[in-house]
Amino acid sequence: MDIIVCVKRVPDTNEADIQISGNFINTKGLPFDVNEWDKYAVEEAVRLKEKYGGTVTAITIGDSESDDALRRAFATGADAAVRVSDDIFNGSDAVASAKILAGAISDIKHDLVLFGAQASDDGYGATGQAAAAILGLPYASLVIKLEADNGKIRATRELEAGMNEVVELPLPALLTIQSGINEPRYISIMGIRKASSKEIKVLSAGEISVNTAEIGNNSGTKTEKLFLPPVLKQTEFLTGSVDEIAVKLAQILKDKGGTF
Amino acid sequence: MDFEFNNEQRDIQKAVREFAEAEMSREYMLELDRTSTYPADLLKKACDLGFLCIDIPEKYGGVGYGLTEKAIVFEELCRMGAGVGMSLGGSCFGLKVLLNSGTEEQKNRILPRACSGEGLPFSGAFTEPDKGTDIVTFPLGTTAVRKGGKYIINGTKTFITHADISKYVILLCQTDTNAKPSYKGQTTFILENPLDKPGYTVSSFEKMGWQTSHTTQISFSDFELPAENIVGKENQGFYNVMSFLTEFRIETAAAGVGMAQGVYEKAVNYAKTREAFGQKIGKFQSISHKIADMATKIETARLLLYKAAAIFDTKHDVPPHISSMAKWYGARMAVEVADDAMEIFGGHGYIIENDVARFYRDTRMLELVEGTREAQKNTIAASILGRLD
Numbered sequence: 039m040d041i042i043v044c045v046k047r048v049p050d051t052n053e054a055d056i057q058i059s060g061n062f063i064n065t066k067g068l069p070f071d072v073n074e075w076d077k078y079a080v081e082e083a084v085r086l087k088e089k090y091g092g093t094v095t096a097i098t099i100g101d102s103e104s105d106d107a108l109r110r111a112f113a114t115g116a117d118a119a120v121r122v123s124d125d126i127f128n129g130s131d132a133v134a135s136a137k138i139l140a141g142a143i144s145d146i147k148h149d150l151v152l153f154g155a156q157a158s159d160d161g162y163g164a165t166g167q168a169a170a171a172i173l174g175l176p177y178a179s180l181v182i183k184l185e186a187d188n189g190k191i192r193a194t195r196e197l198e199a200g201m202n203e204v205v206e207l208p209l210p211a212l213l214t215i216q217s218g219i220n221e222p223r224y225i226s227i228m229g230i231r232k233a234s235s236k237e238i239k240v241l242s243a244g245e246i247s248v249n250t251a252e253i254g255n256n257s258g259t260k261t262e263k264l265f266l267p268p269v270l271k272q273t274e275f276l277t278g279s280v281d282e283i284a285v286k287l288a289q290i291l292k293d294k295g296g297t298f
Numbered sequence: 299m300d301f302e303f304n305n306e307q308r309d310i311q312k313a314v315r316e317f318a319e320a321e322m323s324r325e326y327m328l329e330l331d332r333t334s335t336y337p338a339d340l341l342k343k344a345c346d347l348g349f350l351c352i353d354i355p356e357k358y359g360g361v362g363y364g365l366t367e368k369a370i371v372f373e374e375l376c377r378m379g380a381g382v383g384m385s386l387g388g389s390c391f392g393l394k395v396l397l398n399s400g401t402e403e404q405k406n407r408i409l410p411r412a413c414s415g416e417g418l419p420f421s422g423a424f425t426e427p428d429k430g431t432d433i434v435t436f437p438l439g440t441t442a443v444r445k446g447g448k449y450i451i452n453g454t455k456t457f458i459t460h461a462d463i464s465k466y467v468i469l470l471c472q473t474d475t476n477a478k479p480s481y482k483g484q485t486t487f488i489l490e491n492p493l494d495k496p497g498y499t500v501s502s503f504e505k506m507g508w509q510t511s512h513t514t515q516i517s518f519s520d521f522e523l524p525a526e527n528i529v530g531k532e533n534q535g536f537y538n539v540m541s542f543l544t545e546f547r548i549e550t551a552a553a554g555v556g557m558a559q560g561v562y563e564k565a566v567n568y569a570k571t572r573e574a575f576g577q578k579i580g581k582f583q584s585i586s587h588k589i590a591d592m593a594t595k596i597e598t599a600r601l602l603l604y605k606a607a608a609i610f611d612t613k614h615d616v617p618p619h620i621s622s623m624a625k626w627y628g629a630r631m632a633v634e635v636a637d638d639a640m641e642i643f644g645g646h647g648y649i650i651e652n653d654v655a656r657f658y659r660d661t662r663m664l665e666l667v668e669g670t671r672e673a674q675k676n677t678i679a680a681s682i683l684g685r686l687d
Binding site for chain 2: 109110227228233
C-alpha cells in the first residue's frame, strides 16, 4: 500500500506568552514542533506500511525550516519526502493549502492519503476534507482505527457523545486522523541517522498541478483580525454545607461545559 | 565558528527530550531515588532507541555518532533525571576502554551486547581504598599474577559503580610490581559476568545522594581470569585508563550541565508563580539576579562542554586540561545552581516531593567522581606551569 501523509510544522504555543503582530503570531523565539495530529497520522502510515508493505511519502508546505517535520517522518519510517515551497504560497488559507497539497499528491502514486484531523495553529480542520474533494477521493474524518481489507479500508470514526462509527471506503481514499489512534513511537537515534542520508524533494508552484490564481493572497478567506480576548476574572464563593457546595459546584461545571 | 547544533544534533536533542519528559516524570524519579532502584527499565528503553551507545561505531552495534551527540543525550537525560540520568550514562562506564584498546574479537563479542543493553551495566574498577586519584606514586594493591594461561587476582577496588549488578568490569591491576615508575607495570583486563565466579565479593556503601546507582567495593581473593581477557598490551593499562577518563570527564561535564538546567527550570517556574509580599518572587531583584547568574553559569559551562566535545570529535583526542576544565566547572556550576534553586524555593526546596533536594544531593556527586575539583585543577595547572622543579 502506497501511502501519502501530509504534515505541518507548527509553533508550540502551549507554554508561551503569545505575542501578536498584525494578523500573525510573532513566532520569534517560539519552539516549533510537528502538529500533534500529524504525528499520529505519520505513525499510522508507517504502521500500515509495516503491516501491509508499500511506501510512505510525507509532504509538507513551507520553507526549509519545515524540513524538521519531514526528517521526523523519515526517522519514524517514511521512505520519501516532498516539500512544496514557493513565496506565492504565503497567505494560503485551508482550502488554498489543500489545492497546493492536492497538486503535489496527484503526481505521486498513492492508495491512501492521511492528514491530521486538524492543525494546532490555525485549527481549521478543513485541509484534509478540501483535498479529498479536489482529488475526488472518498473521505472519512476523525479516524481512530484503521484496517485494510482487499482493496478497501475500514475506518472507525469518533463521533460525539462517545459513539463510534465504522465506515468502509474503496481505495484510493483520504482520511483525517484523530489523536489517540495509536501511540506514536519515540524517535530513535538509528532513525535520525537513516533520515540524515535521505533526500527531501523540493517542488515550486510551477512543478505541481496548481492554479496560482487560487492560492496564497488569492485565497477565499482573508484574516481580518487576530487577537487574544480579554481575560475576565470571575470569582464566586460557594457557601453552605459540604453537600450543598458539592451540588452547586456540579451544577456550575455542568453549565460551563465541564466534564466529569 | 558555528555555535549552533546541526540538524541531526537538534533532532537528537528533541528525540531524547521527548523521551525523557515522557518517561522520566518527577514522581517516577523520586520513587526510584527513594527505593534506591537502578533504572533497569529505562536503561532497556534508552538502549532500544540507541541513546546510550550513540557513539559506538555501527559495526559494533552502536549508532556511530560522536561525543558531541553523546553529550547532548546525557545532558537531556540528566535534565529530567539528575542522578538517574547519571545512572544511565554511567552504565557504560569503562566501555570505551574496551573500544579503544580491546582486540577485534573482544569488541565483536562484547560491544553489541552492551549496545543492546543486555551487557550493561559496565563497570570500571580503578580506584583502591588507599588510592583514589593517585594511582601513580605507589604500585596498586590489586595484583594480577600470571600462572600458565591464567592470571590470579588479589586485592580490593573501591567506589566502583554498579559492581553489584554489572555484566562486565574493566579492571586495572598491577602486573609488574617492580616497574619504575610503578604505573608502567599496570594492566587492564575485562571481567565477564564476574558475579558468578569464585573469589569475587561485592559490598555496597550507603551514600548521600545518587541513590539509583550503588557504589560498591570489590574484593578479589585468588580470582582467576583467562590470559586472553587482557585489554590492550600488558603494562599499558595506566595509559588506557587515563585516555578513557580524559574523555569520560566530558560526559560528566554534560551531566553537570543537564542537572543544572533541570533544577534551574524548576527555579524559574517557581519564581514566576510563587507570590510573596504581594508580588511574584521573580520580581524581587535578589531572585531575578540569582536566576540571571544561574543562566549565565549554565551557558558558560555548556560552551566549555561542547568545545571540549567538538575538539574530541575533530581530533579524536582532547587535551587533558580542556576536559578537566569542562568537568570541574560543569560540576561546580551544577552544585551552585542547585544551591541557588534551593534558596529560591526556600523551605519548599527542602521538601523531597518538590524534587530540588534530589538535584542538590546528586550534583554534589559530580564534583567527586573521576577526580575532585582539586585534582582537575592540578591537571590544568600542570599544563600551564609545567613541573616547576
